[in-house]
Amino acid sequence: MGDSSSFDLLSTGVQRWVYKQGWNSLRAVQEQATPIILQGEGDLLITAPTAGGKTEAAFLPIVSWLQDSHSDAGFGALCLSPLKALINDQYNRLSLLCESARTSITPWHGDVSQSVKKRAWKAPDGILLITPESLEAMFVNKPHELKSKIGHLQFIVIDEFHAFIGTERGMQLLSLITRLEECLGKSLRRIALSATIGDPNMALKYLRPDGSVEGIHLDVTGEGLNLKLQIKSYLPKKGDLPAIHEMSLDLFKWLRGTNNLVFGNSRRTVEEVTDLLAKACETSSLPVEFFAHHGSLSRDARHFIERRLKEGGKPTTAVATSTLELGLDIGDVVSVSQMGAPSNASSVRQRLGRSGRREGSPSILRVLIESHSRKKNPCPVDLLEIELFQAVAVIGLMLERWIEPPDQSALHLSTLIQQLLSMIAFTGGITASVAYKVLCKKGPWKGMDASDFAQILRDLGEADVLNQLADGELIVGLEGEKIVSSHTFYTAFEVPEEYRLVAEGKTLGTLPVTTPYVVGQLLLFGGRRWSVQSIDVSTNTMMLSRARKGQAPTFGGEPAPVHRVIRQRMFHLYQNKEVPAYCDDISAELMGAARTYFETKSINTTCLVEDGEYGYWFIWENDRILETIKVCLSLTGRAADRMGPCVVLERPTELKVLSLELLELLNSPDGITEQIECQPLGKFDCHLSDPTIRHAFVTEKLDVLNASRYLQSLIDEPKK
Incomplete structure (x- = not known):
């Protein structure tokens, strides 16, 4: 294996597998990761391009460690993945490696057979590939067995780490890892894998919220791109x-x-x-x-x-x-x-x-x-060809290897409620101080102070989700028991109610029940055309048959948010004459016409374009700032909507006057928080008080501070 010093560190079984692959050498990421994992300490973030060898970089040394330190004390490594399909893929990819090293590997999620799970639980060993939801179920359903099954645990690998950062599932995952460490009374090596991390320092802080263990970033993203x-x-x-x-x-x-x-x-x-x-x-x-x-x-x-x-x-x-x-x-x-x-x-x-x-x-x-x-x-x-300019901006930033940081503004109170209930189910009861230490001091709710945590406990007490005994112990209340006993408890996210679509005896998929459907309606689904034959509302089942025509149904969902850096790049693109070489002739022509319109309407200085009875306010900021201004306009009695980087409003007026009015609303004692409609965000938020829900909504969906700064900048701007 050439001059590879890392290859010599691998176990004999792993070396045998490498030889069978016909590899002449380890890839750079594998060469660098092996000694860090086998001889180093602390957490590790591995970033490499898709198909860049990240999986083997983590598991060649982990499987080596498992072979050389074989123990009957349970699973030695957990790999947490965001998708069942990824677990199946990893299992197929790693099973021969593990077999060569005489190490077990087990996939564990809702679609894995009970016989496989029972066999692995009876004799836990090697690597467990699992989703956060399945690990959550272990805490709730196997509380007295879990510790003995993970006594040998040393490594936690998180696949596709970027998919977890800033999400409710990410908060659940980090909480579960913290609870595993509390259960074992030791720190576990956390290894995160990703192809798309823009800020590695942020990612390492997210990986270990309390910062108690130092993390290393291993980066091999500098490979050339053809x-x-x-x-x-x-x-x-x-x-x-x-x-x-x-x-x-x-x-x-x-x-x-x-x-x-x-x-x-x-x-x-x-x-x-x-x-x-x-x-x-x-x-x-x-x-x-x-x-x-x-x-x-x-x-x-x-x-x-x-x-x-x-x-x-x-x-x-x-x-x-x-x-x-x-x-x-x-x-x-x-x-x-x-x-x-x-x-x-x-x-x-x-x-x-x-x-x-x-x-x-x-x-x-x-x-x-x-x-x-x-x-x-x-x-x-x-007329500004917003979609074209956004595409050019995103592609240009991608070529510069810029990647947007994930939005971490959400409080994720619903997931906090889930983790509180899960902790109680695991132990039978906990004190508020223990829960705060695990979830907020060591775990992912690092930014929550004790008074806010206490308010959430009071809200849950009033809703009978939790009860507090005379000695201060927290136990599950009657409403909490209903939540924990539900089969949907293990998922941190809301599972929408859906119709099951059936044709020719096979389930094709699902559609949300929020959209009305009628017998005889024509649909496109799975790339084929169907007619609705019958609808059973008691079982939410829709029977389909093949048809000659069809129309795509409404699936729901929100468009992905656009980062401020992209909007600012768009703003600058309008002000120069450059057309990237990868744009075709029609794109170049459209960009020229849009730039002329941008200049003619002086959008770089006025921001507001009047068109009939509507005003188009171009705000080159992130979506949360645009949403904040849209909500403020609505609260002042102006109908408003959003179109990309633009807020559309009725009865446009001079921007400085309008900005003063909106800024006064944002800075008022009651502010925007007390005036908007109360909207629960997560599946368990309905058990919180209205003020708590309202605060969580404003924190996640709006950006009052930066919207105020933006409005103030328009007020302070000298007339030109």
């Missing part, structure tokens, strides 16, 4: 035929006969594009090779496409949402296409890593943008 890139814009056609039709014809021409990924910004777009591509195959008398992939489809439908891509025997293009963004092994794809402007650089980086994995093959990325400036009656947002 990239072919194009942004192509589409103008409206005669007859108002949507641009998606012309886009789909181009995709068919470019992609057929090879393996590719096409990403859409919504499940509706995915369904429409898949249908158009499938129709193109039928028109050309070719087998269908384009398939939909999104979270509403059944597991079997998604696995079919993943297997077909990985096996590579038939040309396959998956048209997907973010479901194929994370590191599932689907083999090599020729190209990646993006329908519409991407919202963030991290997703583009993750998606781009799917292409060009073969040595000598370039990564190919196409971004397809619909022009809006030349449609009938365009508004100022249309």
Whole structure:
């Protein structure tokens, strides 16, 4: 193995496996990680491109340690993953390595058979691949057995770490890890893996909230990128035929006969594009090779496409949402296409890593943008070609290797309630001081002070979620018992009520019940056309049959937020004349026209464009600031809405006057918090008092401080 000193540190079984792979050397990330994991101390963040060898960088030394320090005292390593499919993928990827080192590896999630789980629980050993929800269930359902099963535990590996940061599942995961350490009375090595981390220092702080253990960042992201890139814009056609039709014809021409990924910004777009591509195959008398992939489809439908891509025997293009963004092994794809402007650089980086994995093959990325400036009656947002400029901004920042930091503004009180109840279920009862120490001093609610924590306990007491005994011990109340006994308790996020879609005896997937459906309605689902035959509201089941036509249903969900850095880059793009070489001729022409409009309307200085009875207020800030200003306008009696970086309002007035009025509202004693409608954010927030819910909503969804600063800057700006 050449001059590799790290290879010599690996166990004999792991070395044997490496030789069988035919590797001439370890990859750089594996060479560097091995001695850190085997000989060092503390936490480790490994960042490397998709398919850059991160998984082996962590598990070659971990499996070596497991082989050399074999013990019958339980699992030695846990790997926590955000997706069941990722666990299955990791199991398939690591099972031969573990077999070579005579080490066990067990997948554990809701779809794994009970026989596999019982066998592993009876004789725990090696590596356990698990979701946060399944680990939560162990704490609640196996409280007296858990410690004996993890007595040998040394390593916690977190796969796709960026997917957890700033989320409710991330708070749950970090709380569970902290509780594992409390259970064992020792610190565990935390190893996080990611392809897209913009701020490693922030990520290391998030990985160990109390900072009690030093962390190391291992970075090998400096590898060269062989990239072919194009942004192509589409103008409206005669007859108002949507641009998606012309886009789909181009995709068919470019992609057929090879393996590719096409990403859409919504499940509706995915369904429409898949249908158009499938129709193109039928028109050309070719087998269908384009398939939909999104979270509403059944597991079997998604696995079919993943297997077909990985096996590579038939040309396959998956048209997907973010479901194929994370590191599932689907083999090599020729190209990646993006329908519409991407919202963030991290997703583009993750998606781009799917292409060009073969040595000598370039990564190919196409971004397809619909022009809006030349449609009938365009508004100022249309004339500025916001989508095109956002795409150019995101791609430019991605090429500079900038990645937006995750938003960590949310309080995640619902997950805090879940963890309080889970801790009590595990121990039978805890004191408030112990709960505060574990969850807030050591755990992920590091920023919460004791008075706020006490208020949450009082709210939960009034709702009978918790009760406090005379000696101060907290126990589960009657309402809390209902929560803990529910099968949905283990998930930190809300599971929406959905219809189950069934056709020809098979479950196709689900649709939210919030949208009304009727018998005879035509649907696009899974890239095929269906007619609703019957609806059983008692079981939330919808029976479908094949149809000749269909229309994409409404799936719900919110668009991904756009970071301030992207909006500021867009603002600067309007003020210069540069057109990136990867933009096609139509994109260059549209950018020129939009820049002329931007200059003519003096948007760089006035921000407000009047168009009839509406005013278009361009605010080149993040979405939370725009949302704050929109809410303030509504509270002052002005109807307002948002369109990208713009707040649209009725009865526009001079901006300084308007800013003074909004700033007065934000700075008033009651402020915006006391006036907005109370809206619970998480699944357990309904058990909190109205003031607590209102505070949590404002903290997560709005940005009062920076909105005030922005408004003040408009007031202070001298007239030009």
